[in-house]
Amino acid sequence: MQAGQTVYLDYQATTPVDPRVAKIMAITSETHFANPHSVAHVLGQAAEKAVEKARADIEDFIGAQTEEVIFTSGATESNNQAIASVLFANTRSRRKVLISEIEHKCIKNAAYFYAAKLNYQVEEIPVHTSGLIDVDAYQQLLSDDVLLVCIMAVNNEIGTVQDIPYLAEQAHKVGALFHCDAAQAPETLDIDVKYWGVDMLSLSAHKSYGPKGIGAIYINNALQATLPPLIHGGGQQFGMRSGTVATPLCVGFAESLNIIKQEGQQNRQQLAVLKQFLLDQLTQSGIEFQVNGSMENRHVGNLNIQFIGVDANKLLGNLQPYVAASTGSACNSDMVLISHVLKAIGLTDDQAASSLRISLGRFSDEQQIKQAVASIKLAI
Numbered sequence: 001m002q003a004g005q006t007v008y009l010d011y012q013a014t015t016p017v018d019p020r021v022a023k024i025m026a027i028t029s030e031t032h033f034a035n036p037h038s039v040a041h042v043l044g045q046a047a048e049k050a051v052e053k054a055r056a057d058i059e060d061f062i063g064a065q066t067e068e069v070i071f072t073s074g075a076t077e078s079n080n081q082a083i084a085s086v087l088f089a090n091t092r093s094r095r096k097v098l099i100s101e102i103e104h105k106c107i108k109n110a111a112y113f114y115a116a117k118l119n120y121q122v123e124e125i126p127v128h129t130s131g132l133i134d135v136d137a138y139q140q141l142l143s144d145d146v147l148l149v150c151i152m153a154v155n156n157e158i159g160t161v162q163d164i165p166y167l168a169e170q171a172h173k174v175g176a177l178f179h180c181d182a183a184q185a186p187e188t189l190d191i192d193v194k195y196w197g198v199d200m201l202s203l204s205a206h207k208s209y210g211p212k213g214i215g216a217i218y219i220n221n222a223l224q225a226t227l228p229p230l231i232h233g234g235g236q237q238f239g240m241r242s243g244t245v246a247t248p249l250c251v252g253f254a255e256s257l258n259i260i261k262q263e264g265q266q267n268r269q270q271l272a273v274l275k276q277f278l279l280d281q282l283t284q285s286g287i288e289f290q291v292n293g294s295m296e297n298r299h300v301g302n303l304n305i306q307f308i309g310v311d312a313n314k315l316l317g318n319l320q321p322y323v324a325a326s327t328g329s330a331c332n333s334d335m336v337l338i339s340h341v342l343k344a345i346g347l348t349d350d351q352a353a354s355s356l357r358i359s360l361g362r363f364s365d366e367q368q369i370k371q372a373v374a375s376i377k378l379a380i
């Protein structure tokens with residue numbers, strides 16, 4: 001993707017909306033403007049049908065059953081819903097929540113906030129330098145006092161892909177619930193909530209070429225019946241999330257996942273080739289760099305690169321307006337905070353401060369990469 005003179009290499013912060021998604025959203029805005037909850041008239045019914053078709057498509061995409069997917073405003077809300085509702089609803093004596101050390105801030109902050117308010121304890125599961133969960137440490141933290149485990153499928157900074165089916169199984173062995181933040185997963189993994197064995201899973205449309213402002217949470221039917229909503233009101237979405245759902249956003253979200261279902265495998269192959277091309281170009285340019293995290297278990301478009309001896313924030317500043325990328329994670333890139341993810345994989349502050357996340361996507365190509373590498377070389 002090239003926007004004017006800027007090469008866009010920040011797909012993990014957000015993806016551009018696929019033109020096919022934009023088109024169907026524009027049509028839906030015009031044709032299904034009625035409130036999808038006003039089912040007493042035909043226009044409301046038609047809008048409701050579009051919303052429920054979108055829900056069914058997303059359920060199909062992740063292997064869920066009917067009414068197991070609830071639309072939210074994004075993965076931040078989904079993650080808050082997962083943690084708050086489980087902690088509020090708990091009637092067992094369990095008092096611990098386990099989260100991985102490299103969870104997104106919205107899991108970390110929600111877990112610590114609700115745990116403090118509701119008298120629970122949060123413990124963090126360490127990771128190896130690869131970013132993969134330290135399974136021995138995880139086993140030691142698991143006990144019959146653990147109520148909930150939250151581990152993300154794909155990390156947003158270093159792209160590490162976890163073995164969710166195994167990790168969920170271990171949590172279930174001690175009777176804990178398992179939540180997975182899968183916001184970064186659709187581009188790189190086939191999600192199957194039943195095979196993965198997760199009780200709850202969060203999604204975000206704008207990481208998968210859909211619109212911003214919408215996401216979803218999967219909660220399996222049996223668990224859903226025991227949980228309170230996070231947002232109270234008119235009782236929409238089977239009482240699990242009140243508020244008028246945005247029909248065009250729901251339809252656009254579903255379309256973005258339908259496209260991935262059709263074209264995902266081919267896109268993944270192309271991205272793997274492009275990522276190697278980027279590494280080769282960097283090597284050939286003579287720039288000194290090192291990749292952070294595992295190369296094997298990694299998001300197909302992600303590279304998190306240490307430019308040895310370079311201040312990444314200054315580098316990104318010097319790269320303007322030619323390259324869009326990220327230091328740390330996008331959500332805190334306007335503050336000079338050392339990334340907790342890079343610290344968790346053992347980087348020193350200096351190494352973390354010299355690291356840049358470059359994320360490729362569907363609209364990246366070799367020409368853009370050549371241009372970006374030339375700009376990086378010049379900026380360094």
Ligand SMILES: Cc1ncc(COP(=O)(O)O)c(C=O)c1O
Nearest residue numbers: 074075076104156183184204215
């Ligand atoms: C792994 C992960 N979880 C959650 C979020 C938050 O998603 P949203 O922007 O939909 O609230 C992000 C976005 O950066 C993310 O990468």
